[in-house]
Amino acid sequence: MEKIYTSTRNKTIALSGKEAILKGIAEDGGLFVYDGLDTLQLPIQDMMDMSYEEMASIVLKTLLPDFSEEEVIDCVEKAYSEKFSDERITPLHTVGNTHVLELFHGPTCAFKDVGLRMLPQLMSKSLQTHKGRDVMILTATSGDTGKAALEGFLDVDNIGITVFYPDNGVSNIQRLQMVTTEGDNTCVCAIEGNFDDAQSNVKKIFQDKELAERLNACNIQLSSANSINIGRLIPQVVYYIYAYKEMVKKGDIVFGERINFCVPTGNYGNVLAGYYAKMMGLPVHKFIVASNANNVLFDFLKDGVYDRKRPFYKTISPSMDILISSNLERLLYYKSGKDAAYIADLMKQLEEKGAYKVRDDVLERVKADFCGGYCDDKACADAIREFYKETGYVMDPHTAIAYKVMKDYEQKDPTHKSVMLSTASPYKFAPAVYEAIFGHLDMDEFEYMDELQKKTGAKIPTPLKSLKEKAIRHTHQIHKDMMGAFVETTAKEMFHD
Ligand SMILES: *Cc1c(COP(=O)(O)O)cnc(C)c1O
Numbered sequence: 001m002e003k004i005y006t007s008t009r010n011k012t013i014a015l016s017g018k019e020a021i022l023k024g025i026a027e028d029g030g031l032f033v034y035d036g037l038d039t040l041q042l043p044i045q046d047m048m049d050m051s052y053e054e055m056a057s058i059v060l061k062t063l064l065p066d067f068s069e070e071e072v073i074d075c076v077e078k079a080y081s082e083k084f085s086d087e088r089i090t091p092l093h094t095v096g097n098t099h100v101l102e103l104f105h106g107p108t109c110a111f112k113d114v115g116l117r118m119l120p121q122l123m124s125k126s127l128q129t130h131k132g133r134d135v136m137i138l139t140a141t142s143g144d145t146g147k148a149a150l151e152g153f154l155d156v157d158n159i160g161i162t163v164f165y166p167d168n169g170v171s172n173i174q175r176l177q178m179v180t181t182e183g184d185n186t187c188v189c190a191i192e193g194n195f196d197d198a199q200s201n202v203k204k205i206f207q208d209k210e211l212a213e214r215l216n217a218c219n220i221q222l223s224s225a226n227s228i229n230i231g232r233l234i235p236q237v238v239y240y241i242y243a244y245k246e247m248v249k250k251g252d253i254v255f256g257e258r259i260n261f262c263v264p265t266g267n268y269g270n271v272l273a274g275y276y277a278k279m280m281g282l283p284v285h286k287f288i289v290a291s292n293a294n295n296v297l298f299d300f301l302k303d304g305v306y307d308r309k310r311p312f313y314k315t316i317s318p319s320m321d322i323l324i325s326s327n328l329e330r331l332l333y334y335k336s337g338k339d340a341a342y343i344a345d346l347m348k349q350l351e352e353k354g355a356y357k358v359r360d361d362v363l364e365r366v367k368a369d370f371c372g373g374y375c376d377d378k379a380c381a382d383a384i385r386e387f388y389k390e391t392g393y394v395m396d397p398h399t400a401i402a403y404k405v406m407k408d409y410e411q412k413d414p415t416h417k418s419v420m421l422s423t424a425s426p427y428k429f430a431p432a433v434y435e436a437i438f439g440h441l442d443m444d445e446f447e448y449m450d451e452l453q454k455k456t457g458a459k460i461p462t463p464l465k466s467l468k469e470k471a472i473r474h475t476h477q478i479h480k481d482m483m484g485a486f487v488e489t490t491a492k493e494m495f496h497d
Helices: 017-023 052-063 069-080 112-129 144-153 172-179 195-207 209-217 230-249 269-279 296-303 328-335 340-353 360-369 377-391 397-412 426-438 445-456 462-469 480-496
Strands: 005-007 010-015 032-034 092-095 098-102 134-140 159-166 186-192 220-224 259-264 284-291 305-307 355-357 370-374 418-422 476-479
Touching: 005 017, 010 017, 010 340, 017 112, 017 220, 017 230, 032 230, 032 328, 052 069, 052 230, 069 112, 092 230, 098 230, 098 397, 112 144, 112 159, 112 230, 134 144, 134 195, 134 480, 144 159, 144 172, 144 186, 159 172, 159 195, 159 480, 172 426, 172 462, 186 195, 186 480, 195 220, 195 480, 209 220, 209 480, 220 480, 230 259, 230 269, 259 269, 259 397, 269 284, 269 328, 284 296, 284 360, 284 397, 296 305, 296 360, 296 370, 328 340, 328 360, 340 355, 360 370, 370 397, 377 397, 377 426, 397 418, 397 426, 426 445, 445 462, 476 480
Parallel strands: 098 418, 134 159, 134 220, 159 186, 186 476, 259 284, 259 418, 284 370
Antiparallel strands: 005 010, 005 032, 092 098, 305 355
16 A cells, blocks of 8 residues: 655655554654645535535545545444434534534543544554554543543454553543543553653653564554544544534535634644645634643744743643644644655754754744634633623633633634634533632532532533542552553553463
């Protein structure tokens, strides 16, 4: 099959779609990109009459041409049918004059489900083609990826999953969702450190050749469920097109009109998928990249300097507490004119000096499609409260960041319509949301959930409500330097005992 996926850092590392999904990240630390992406066009106008599932099939077939039509249809069916609490998968609501794309109706109540319901399906098909091996998925999580990946890979044949989360770096509800996971192929481990430590060490494990050889001897290979895996990124392209279709259908825009998307951003996976849709023809004016107090992307979009040497803040939007935004590397690849040597050099500077500055022409091209904004915890809480008082709609703290940044942006550009992406159920962050609207109470998170429901009438999602009754099954806790050894032991035990 055609080797259309190449490393952002070296074009001679080239794989087919299936191979790239199985591998997760290139051996030189680069991310896999479809080199010819800018030459592809989706039939956007035809897609305006399609269901979410039909759209998903077209997107997958276009970006993963080594999957057969039957394989794609089977993956879409298994990933989405009856797995989401809303049959539209990602419904678009108009609240007052704000367009909200709700991405949190999957089994774990955050947008990560859209990608992580699909990735295991794609991986299973890829394993059928490349037979005879077991795969251990490694995942670093800032809170939401972990549970979505655990759910997605639960009891999938020949695949095991290990999730690392920063101890004290996730909300208690997020932690409980993960540590109560069942299944014999799941492992959850807290590390002393923050999300960046977890993500960097996972990337290092992928580059550890000796570890790979020892595992290979046991017929085990490692892969990733983070958004560095293209199999997770590609499914996220679909909801941008779906949102556009809904805007047209509801008469908010005419077909062809360009709109903005405002995206609460951490690792740049969500917003990059939107940019992929734009490259393939979706009429988008700007992507508004919304950050919390960890505003490294805001600074980058201003002057082209990416500098992670800065204080790390723990905020009430923990899934965005990230200073090393992995998928920016893919964007820079395209915006540099696909200059792999240049990207390899930037990433080397980031690793060695903690910072890099992009060329002016690269920054100009980035700015043509993206602009940034940020807001702190106080402004975020104010946004949750004010929007609730105005409309009765309850936003989670990540969505609220997008809301605030979008409203600020609309002052500057009132001409284009904007859609904001809502990335989590407010109940995942019930204490922060309740406190923002009604003030502090001395209660645990489940009592906060109940109170929030009583006062607002917004329904608690079943998977979160039932969490209270579940037994804790995972209690591992290790130092961040022990992650490699931990993976080796876990993988060998899981597949050979
Ligand atoms: C992961 C996450 C984000 C950030 O998404 P990226 O793809 O990492 O930019 C925002 N909000 C929530 C609720 C998340 O779980």
